[in-house]
Amino acid sequence: MIDCHTHTKYSHDSTQDPREAIESAISKNIEYLAFTDHCDRDCLFSPRHKDKIRQIDLDACMTEIHALKEEYKGKIELAVGIECGYMKDATPLYEKDLAKYNTDIIINSIHLVDFTDCYFKEFFEDKTKEEAYMMYTKAIYNSLFVPYPYDVIAHIGYVSRKAPYEDKMYRYSDLKDVIDEILKTIIQKGKALEINSHAENTGDLTLPNLDIIKRYKELGGELLTFASDAHKIEKQCFMYKEITERLKNCGFKYLFKYLEHKPIAVKV
Numbered sequence: 001m002i003d004c005h006t007h008t009k010y011s012h013d014s015t016q017d018p019r020e021a022i023e024s025a026i027s028k029n030i031e032y033l034a035f036t037d038h039c040d041r042d043c044l045f046s047p048r049h050k051d052k053i054r055q056i057d058l059d060a061c062m063t064e065i066h067a068l069k070e071e072y073k074g075k076i077e078l079a080v081g082i083e084c085g086y087m088k089d090a091t092p093l094y095e096k097d098l099a100k101y102n103t104d105i106i107i108n109s110i111h112l113v114d115f116t117d118c119y120f121k122e123f124f125e126d127k128t129k130e131e132a133y134m135m136y137t138k139a140i141y142n143s144l145f146v147p148y149p150y151d152v153i154a155h156i157g158y159v160s161r162k163a164p165y166e167d168k169m170y171r172y173s174d175l176k177d178v179i180d181e182i183l184k185t186i187i188q189k190g191k192a193l194e195i196n197s198h199a200e201n202t203g204d205l206t207l208p209n210l211d212i213i214k215r216y217k218e219l220g221g222e223l224l225t226f227a228s229d230a231h232k233i234e235k236q237c238f239m240y241k242e243i244t245e246r247l248k249n250c251g252f253k254y255l256f257k258y259l260e261h262k263p264i265a266v267k268v
């Protein structure tokens with residue numbers, strides 16, 4: 001089992017001790033674990049979130065995770081990562097941050113749309129589902145062209161996690177043209193599509209959902225990562241077996257882990 005996306009106490013929304021996370025992963029026979037704490041420079045530009053979201057202490061985080069990676073060599077493969085929340089205005093900050101540290105994996109995420117995290121109900125207040133999902137999807141498209149290096153496109157469909165609509169499913173058929181452009185760009189740029197199992201109440205097992213994963217395959221996509229997006233140890237590799245079974249049924253033979261930003265195939 002491999003897990004390319006997890007959080008620790010260095011994220012504003014987790015209290016997980018990294019060492020405890022590693023010990024837990026070893027006990028579950030997880031062979032590769034990436035720590036990808038939130039770097040939310042996007043929030044600095046949001047009046048709503050700027051003072052409420054604690055910014056990561058990257059020096060402390062990188063120092064501790066690098067030290068643990070060394071210490072646990074031979075016991076578990078650890079990867080040093082960061083999850084960057086995209087916003088156009090924040091790109092120079094990420095360029096500067098990412099140039100400072102040695103990392104294995106960088107995740108490119110959309111959380112903020114129109115200056116508000118679409119995990120919060122405020123985002124949906126003045127929007128129809130169509131409008132909200134389209135704005136979110138266009139933001140993903142724009143995020144693909146950032147000037148800083150990244151490896152993975154995170155949790156496509158994140159907007160549906162807390163959407164207030166009765167039918168909240170984030171569907172390929174509703175957004176075909178933009179999603180096709182996103183998937184083609186991911187493939188053309190050699191980036192990976194993340195299969196995120198933090199998808200409770202979104203209408204499917206994963207973000208993105210099965211239709212989008214199948215479309216990615218149809219278009220020639222191969223690079224996939226597994227992501228529990230665990231903020232506590234109970235969720236590490238959540239639903240791994242079920243999800244890898246599904247990927248096999250879609251015709252995928254491999255998942256990928258990242259070391260020094262190189263994708264390494266792992267049989268599913």
Ligand SMILES: [Zn+2]
Pocket residue numbers: 083109111154155
């Ligand atoms: Zn995220």
Ligand SMILES: [Zn+2]
Pocket residue numbers: 005007083229
């Ligand atoms: Zn995350």
